[in-house]
Amino acid sequence: MIESIYQIRPRYDEVDQMGYVYHANHISYCHQARTELLRTYGLNDKVLEANGIMLPVISFDIKYKTPAQYDELLTITTRIKELPKVRFSFEFEIRKEQGQLVSHSHSEVVFVDLKTRKPMLAPGFVMQKLKPIFQESMISTEV
Amino acid sequence: MIESIYQIRPRYDEVDQMGYVYHANHISYCHQARTELLRTYGLNDKVLEANGIMLPVISFDIKYKTPAQYDELLTITTRIKELPKVRFSFEFEIRKEQGQLVSHSHSEVVFVDLKTRKPMLAPGFVMQKLKPIFQESMISTEV
Amino acid sequence: MIESIYQIRPRYDEVDQMGYVYHANHISYCHQARTELLRTYGLNDKVLEANGIMLPVISFDIKYKTPAQYDELLTITTRIKELPKVRFSFEFEIRKEQGQLVSHSHSEVVFVDLKTRKPMLAPGFVMQKLKPIFQESMISTEV
Amino acid sequence: MIESIYQIRPRYDEVDQMGYVYHANHISYCHQARTELLRTYGLNDKVLEANGIMLPVISFDIKYKTPAQYDELLTITTRIKELPKVRFSFEFEIRKEQGQLVSHSHSEVVFVDLKTRKPMLAPGFVMQKLKPIFQESMISTEV
Numbered sequence: 001m002i003e004s005i006y007q008i009r010p011r012y013d014e015v016d017q018m019g020y021v022y023h024a025n026h027i028s029y030c031h032q033a034r035t036e037l038l039r040t041y042g043l044n045d046k047v048l049e050a051n052g053i054m055l056p057v058i059s060f061d062i063k064y065k066t067p068a069q070y071d072e073l074l075t076i077t078t079r080i081k082e083l084p085k086v087r088f089s090f091e092f093e094i095r096k097e098q099g100q101l102v103s104h105s106h107s108e109v110v111f112v113d114l115k116t117r118k119p120m121l122a123p124g125f126v127m128q129k130l131k132p133i134f135q136e137s138m139i140s141t142e143v
Numbered sequence: 144m145i146e147s148i149y150q151i152r153p154r155y156d157e158v159d160q161m162g163y164v165y166h167a168n169h170i171s172y173c174h175q176a177r178t179e180l181l182r183t184y185g186l187n188d189k190v191l192e193a194n195g196i197m198l199p200v201i202s203f204d205i206k207y208k209t210p211a212q213y214d215e216l217l218t219i220t221t222r223i224k225e226l227p228k229v230r231f232s233f234e235f236e237i238r239k240e241q242g243q244l245v246s247h248s249h250s251e252v253v254f255v256d257l258k259t260r261k262p263m264l265a266p267g268f269v270m271q272k273l274k275p276i277f278q279e280s281m282i283s284t285e286v
Numbered sequence: 287m288i289e290s291i292y293q294i295r296p297r298y299d300e301v302d303q304m305g306y307v308y309h310a311n312h313i314s315y316c317h318q319a320r321t322e323l324l325r326t327y328g329l330n331d332k333v334l335e336a337n338g339i340m341l342p343v344i345s346f347d348i349k350y351k352t353p354a355q356y357d358e359l360l361t362i363t364t365r366i367k368e369l370p371k372v373r374f375s376f377e378f379e380i381r382k383e384q385g386q387l388v389s390h391s392h393s394e395v396v397f398v399d400l401k402t403r404k405p406m407l408a409p410g411f412v413m414q415k416l417k418p419i420f421q422e423s424m425i426s427t428e429v
Numbered sequence: 430m431i432e433s434i435y436q437i438r439p440r441y442d443e444v445d446q447m448g449y450v451y452h453a454n455h456i457s458y459c460h461q462a463r464t465e466l467l468r469t470y471g472l473n474d475k476v477l478e479a480n481g482i483m484l485p486v487i488s489f490d491i492k493y494k495t496p497a498q499y500d501e502l503l504t505i506t507t508r509i510k511e512l513p514k515v516r517f518s519f520e521f522e523i524r525k526e527q528g529q530l531v532s533h534s535h536s537e538v539v540f541v542d543l544k545t546r547k548p549m550l551a552p553g554f555v556m557q558k559l560k561p562i563f564q565e566s567m568i569s570t571e572v
Contacts, residue, residue, distance in 0.1 A: 013308045013457050022299045023200040027167040028442050057166040061204045156451045165442045309486040313453040343452040347490045
């Protein structure tokens with residue numbers, strides 16, 4: 001499993017008149033968390049693009065537990081539980097500073113060829129980056 | 144069942160650099176479609192607020208089928224399949240002009256007391272507006 | 287002068303926790319009003335793109351007079367006071383249903399070649415669409 | 430003069446299909462930079478709100494110089510050149526990593542009483558925070 005942490009403070013324009021982070025913005029926060037996770041492993045969007053790949057989202061499933069508020073520090077934990085094949089799955093948890101769960105969600109993206117705009121298998125350069133991390137974490141789990 | 148149609152043209156700022164409507168914006172379009180449906184039945188947000196009610200979203204589950212593009216006319220069909228109790232469920236389909244499915248989704252909101260910020264049962268004034276429509280549509284189904 | 291009217295209802299995600307339309311959204315509304323004006327004269331963004339042109343904004347100057355609120359009907363008046371040369375100027379007024387001024391603004395865009403990404407003079411096909419309207423309105427002013 | 434630095438990376442949903450940060454988002458970035466400057470001096474929005482104050486924007490004037498792109502590191506310099514009276518003025522410069530100017534802008538906000546929603550003079554607790562910094566910087570200029 002790959003796990004990564006990303007922190008964000010909701011901006012003024014992301015909060016609605018109930019005083020809560022507008023629900024669609026959780027999805028954009030999770031996207032940002034995914035981007036930061038992939039950046040850590042040398043897979044930022046520029047690298048993907050240079051390799052002719054894009055990663056459109058094909059599903060997003062989110063449960064909202066507690067409203068998040070303007071300017072409070074939120075921590076997003078992103079998890080990849082399986083190496084990607086055609087689909088690439090991500091799990092997200094957004095929590096407040098004291099640990100309270102704000103939302104949890106699950107999203108799937110696919111690898112799409114930038115030119116043909118057709119879906120494809122997870123490309124080699126992505127697998128090369130991710131596989132070693134999965135093997136390490138399996139070993140550390142065994143110990 | 145209650146069904147309603149809402150049309151929207153993606154704005155320039157809602158489209159990403161792939162040339163597609165950014166995925167989180169589908170959720171905001173569906174919110175707008177829900178608002179318009181409720182307005183039709185005398186339940187716009189001002190009426191809800193005047194009655195001390197707000198409707199925060201507690202879940203959203205969406206599948207993306209085909210990318211939507213800038214400025215194309217999209218039609219959102221919103222369906223309420225059951226009268227609300229504690230939860231109030233909505234189904235959404237976004238389609239292109241030729242009928243192609245862009246995304247379909249399911250969302251749940253709850254009735255929350257504006258003052259106490261606690262969830263509550265679907266209030267009487269909401270049921271009075273919605274019940275007759277369900278009864279009509281049941282009759283028309285029977286015939 | 288070319289003048290055009292566009293109407294919009296602020297969406298829930300466009301309003302901040304003061305209960306006002308977030309100030310940056312006025313700019314996106316004005317963009318939408320400009321797009322609709324140009325569409326009327328056969329110059330929608332697809333036509334521009336097909337002609338290898340894009341219209342990036344180079345300045346925006348806005349004064350906010352009265353806050354706009356969620357879901358209220360706003361009317362945007364867009365005015366082109368001069369035929370474009372290198373710069374293409376637009377004036378916007380956003381008003382409430384009773385006529386109260388919400389904001390007024392002035393924006394300039396330039397014609398940029400999609401391939402070279404360099405600024406250029408207003409292209410012929412744009413002038414052909416706009417010139418007759420200016421001449422008509424000059425005549426009607428003279429009478 | 431008070432000067433402060435804030436850094437931001439444009440998110441995927443903030444970039445348009447030209448591949449540029451959508452122009453209205455500069456304004457939201459500058460808002461965020463202003464918030465961070467005020468936070469530094471003990472004047473974050475919660476403190477303002479607790480003191481019954483809000484700061485709606487009354488004008489924004491921006492010139493766009495070079496497009497900003499997705500994911501690149503932007504640095505926003507915010508300057509307060511005068512102590513506020515009725516109006517509170519901010520200047521912003523957004524620059525790329527190599528120093529290239531992306532946009533520069535000027536914005537005014539006013540102090541509004543949260544209850545009456547009327548404008549008011551810069552309140553005492555704000556002046557107490559800002560005055561010493563201005564005096565310090567005057568001294569350092571004299572030397």
